[in-house]
Amino acid sequence: MTSSITTPATHSSPIPHTGSAAAHGTDSSGPETSGPGTSGPAWDGPGWDDLLTTALLGTERRAVPARPRPGQDAAGALLDAAALRTVRRRAALLPAPARARPGAAPRDDRPALPEAARRRLALLLADRAAPGGGGRRGGAPDLTELLPQWLATANGHGYRVPEALLPALLEAARARSDLRPAALALGGPRALWLARLNPQWKYALRGGTASGFPGAAAPARSPEDEGRVWQEGLFAERVAVLAAVRRRDPDAGRELLASTWAKEPAEDRLMLLDSLRAELSAGDETFLEQALSDRSRNVRATAAELLTALPGSALTARMAERARACVALDRTADGGARVVVEAPHECDSGMQRDGVVAKPPAARGERSWWLSQLVEAAPLAIWCERLGVGGAAEAVALPVADGWQPDLHAAWCRAAARQGDAEWSRALLGPATSPPAPANSSWLDPARLLSALPPAERAGWVAEFVAAHGLSEAFRLLGVCSVPWAEPLGAAVVDALDAARRAGGYPWSFSGVMGLAERCLDPAQADRLAALTTVPEGPADGAAAGAAGYWVEAFQRLIGTLRLRAAMSAELAGQEADAVVTGP
Known part of the structure; x- marks a missing residue:
């Protein structure tokens, strides 16, 4: 045969x-x-x-x-x-003995996504992976920029990701680090389980990046199990255990960290120390004082920053004493008053232990660098007494001798942002209608000061700024406002875009603001924007006529994105989305 x-x-x-x-x-x-x-x-x-x-x-x-x-x-x-x-x-592979099967994935009892929201997530993830996906496509929304907002909203509802979409979600977070906290929170314990099986997803095992979102908390464990995970677990699991113990008993969490502190690598010490921030209390001061002598400069700096956030800590008292010695009030011959500054002449070992960096950045003088760090770390409450004034506004209004005002006010700005002091932030910001600081004026940072104000007040100040000065100087200020933008901020931005359109400008001159508007404008503004997509009748000069078509396309994309965001929110709430939605 x-x-x-x-x-x-x-x-x-x-x-x-x-x-x-x-x-x-x-x-x-x-x-x-x-x-x-x-x-x-x-x-x-x-x-x-x-x-x-x-x-x-x-x-x-x-x-x-x-x-x-x-x-x-x-x-x-x-x-x-x-x-x-x-x-x-x-x-093209060799035969090999089969490996042991992985253990079963952990349970995740959070509710599943509504079906419409599941389909939406699949489309968002598919668009991210498509060739050329996420770019500008005429009037179509930029779906890649909507994925972070979708994840945040889904986590707010406490959903879990569908198992079939978990690999695509982990892959999206691998490509974009800004997605990782929200993606791992939505993935929950099964995301960590799956990440152990693929080396490309090892980023999920390196930190507590899922903290801060509903559903991201570590599963309940017995004290014995917590101790075992703390000694033997992956870093992400150890961070989750530390966070859980700190929430339950801050002192026990600190003792858990202290038990292995000496043998932790410097990078891990830094991240673990930062995890104390959420439940920071006076009981942590002794541990943080010891961390001031750490061999890692970054660990020392973080310990000093945490100590300055503790009212009445020994470090803040030391910094206050040093700052008082550098700044004083001088009565002039005509009966007026001015602030005089005598910056430190050296950065001694005590200052360096308390977090003062001795070497200044390029083009920065040593003495002004040391002064700024001392004033920034000192409690703002000392200055009214030291300068003999009744409040922050009076202190800021005082003239400063010998050109030291930029350094002193810059340090006050950073102190106000770090300490979350709204009174000092208002005084340093001044009226929103005042001329903006020159571009080369580095001492005033309105965006950092705004972060210390309540959200509604912050939005109101930026709305006044946009109405008075337009959008050219407003990009960073808009970025610190709560989403969606509250009124009258949303209306002020729409009005400013309309003014730029009527003036003959081009939309790409405001591309940063347009991108923020797609993510931050209240979807209710879509109907108002629709009126701006019609080309004005009548004669127009060459510049305005040439830009009109580009503005129509830009506004159509903005409207489509806002309506898509509204549909996404409705889907995640389990409601029927509007039938007319631009985009997938």
């Missing part, structure tokens, strides 16, 4: 010889040996050349180099061996 097997040379669909097989120690003629990543014995089956020769000569003239199954003839055994070899050649 002669085998009828067809050889690769004559088959209409030849078996490809994958080049990657060579990388695994294989060739097309002889048996392969175990390659990298295999742990089993070398392949002892027939080589491809042996099978090919037998097929050409026929099974009656050459013995089949494979053992037939019971009741199987020689031709069938040859075909089986060729089929097995073909699969191996196409896969």
